[in-house]
Amino acid sequence: MNSLNLKIIYRFLGLTAILNGIFMFIAVPFSMYHQEDAKYGILNAGIVTVFLGLILYFFNKPTSTNIQKKEGYLIVTLGWLILSITGMLPYLFTGEIPKIADAFFETLSGYSTTGSSILSDIESMPKGILFWRSATHWIGGMGIIVLTIAILPLLGIGGMQLFMAEAPGPSTDKLHPRISDTAKRLWLIYVLLTFSEFFLLKFAGMTWFDAINHAMATMSTGGFSTKNASIAYYNSMPLVQYIIILFMFIAGTNFVLTYFALKGKIYKIFQSEEFKYYFFGTIIISTIIAIVVLFYQDPTLKTTIDHPMIYGKVESAIRHSLFQVTSVITTTGFVSADFTMWSFFATAIFFALFFVGGSAGSTSGGVKVVRHIIMLKSSFLEFKKALHPNAIIPVRYDDKPVNHTIVFNIISFFIIYMLIFIVSTVILTFLGLDFTSALGATGSSLGNIGPAFGSVSPVDNYAHLSDAAKWFCAFLMLIGRLELFTVLILFSPFFWRKN
Template structure:
């Protein structure tokens, strides 16, 4: 284990988190929130100073491998969540540290689950920090770090793979540093376009900034008690489209930019993603139309909800808790599936579902024709055995964490729908579930133990499970081996 590089990079992460406080500082200045201003300025100085001290001495050995990459990702997200929660506690908006860590971890992991009955009483600077945490976490702070640091060797791929979503992460261009910059340029451009469109729809600037951060990071923290329901249909449609876009693999956008549109639309994961979204949106719309009529209104509302849930954003315009059972089951399936690999969305990912389905078909085909050797391919490329093994391990770990979390959270004694969907919503980084944690509910009623478990689930889900397990293994911390 290269402890020097871990100290150095974690120091940079703490320094960057302090620098990110400039956003709530500016907000506090605009809205004359002097108490909030003092808190954020003081903490920004402390974090940047502490981070500078930790990273002032460069490590003698800069080489690191997968083990260090996983540890760095896990430690970075845990430390960011703890430090990011402190402003809420000091300002008194969220006095409980456990609640504050849950809230900001939900922000950084782009989950959007909240312990607040209503966000409206919070200081504007806290609302902005809460929403901005979505944007930070959407692409990943370590990917940001790779993009801005002057050094960036080939080892950086291990950090990127540990933090990025999906079964495999590669380079868009030969240099990983350049790949990180391209990802953030696309991310920033789409964010800016969304903000402009919302302002053109007469959404207040503060609201537009917060909702843009949430949609871009597919996080879903609203700043009103009814989430997005109060805004006009134009704004809802714009947010629907952009949530769907941010759930797409960013390689798709890069291919469009370099003029390879045909190859971009041939990506099986993207086509599968859009097909699942369209099919389930249509089925739920027909289900609601059969009961309530008004097809076009139902289509617009269902399109928003399915886009929000499939991309694991968590915004809402309706209480889908009140939908018919058939529609709720389909929404539950979307919660599990999630977005694409290499997007800001959570969930199991469409690429894994695609491989699972193709793997099942391959196994059945080989049972029928034992002598036939069928190669599993995605986008015309063979899926390596190492990727298959990683996908199956992910599913096993996912099931294990889900069951253990379900048992622990179940001790609180809430109904099955609430307990099951609370775990499902946090491990898949969705936000709202069903029952008491539905779109009109919150997670505030859970015990401290359950909140800690659900916080773990959010971070584990965002990091694709493996990094936290690597962090907790004693062998990880041995200098040799």
């Protein structure tokens, strides 16, 4: 492989910054409408970001527009850093989050759709900042990289390498032979679902501002709320919570299946092995949690249903169990109740769910359901091979044999994921967290989940972490969002060798 095409990398980073700045400008009218001084800080942040992007774009005209794998990995990782560095400017320029460590943490938590926050009083924040905070979720949810490759043909640049590095999950199903058309369709679905949820939430009783913010946070499986109590604020409005449950589940579903559903090909959904595990797994686990909530709560823990019950205790237990299970599995991180107070058994189940994740090809983080399916099938095959050592028995997924390379990749991913989890937990204890909090913060950051356990539980936040711990958690969010290999490969010596 030849040397890196640096100009195409800089040019793409410039385009990423320009688009990021444009999204900042969209937040300005919200501050203007509410007559907030924050509008000046957000506007200046947008101007600086766009200006930086224009410099990178126009002063780096490449002689070749071909993007190889190395350039793809660099563009995605550096693109995410550019997003986070420029994305924290509205917080810094308005003075709402004056510390760089805090601003970067909040920003990367947004773009990575983690939803962890250092803010203690969210409702006191300017509306323009709250909108920008939710917008970072929405941008990161599908990936601004995918958005950008939808317009790359206009620039004479091909985007297949970028899509492979950015798209979540172990496989990249295409809706169209041209990768740019796939990106356009993904974003069209994303926008359509976001606006659908917005109108439904408005109909259910949310204000228009809260509805658009929660719609963006839901479809991105992000979890930033405009309320201090998150979705628990709407415990007296069950319809709001049921709508969010539905769209969290959809956001955690492979967008290719959503596309087929919108095209009327519903049968394709239940032909998907991953979807069946995802759907029935969510229902079964929610049922178990609901039974625990109703009958087996630990008496030393506070009551679970401590808010007005609209339709009775059974309905409330079912709704909150379904809400929290869906929220954790899809890595959205919304909170309707403090699930760490339900029982120690329920807490253990939720901790296990930290390592599940939604479907591949969705906006959710985590390991992903399909990886677990293939790992389990591969493990069971080892028993057969022990009895029949000469038999050639491939792993089958959706009734098709899975290439050994993919199986090895998935197993390697999981091993590295768990190794990072163990080492990172130890590092966070060294940086001042107790063991339970370190477990929770690591699992939450790496899986892009949000609320966790201990001092970072659903009723707490990450403000008390040391700056070093915040930077480290931000790093975990980044590698978790970009599926480990995209970032970690940059630290390998052979990546920088000329082949």
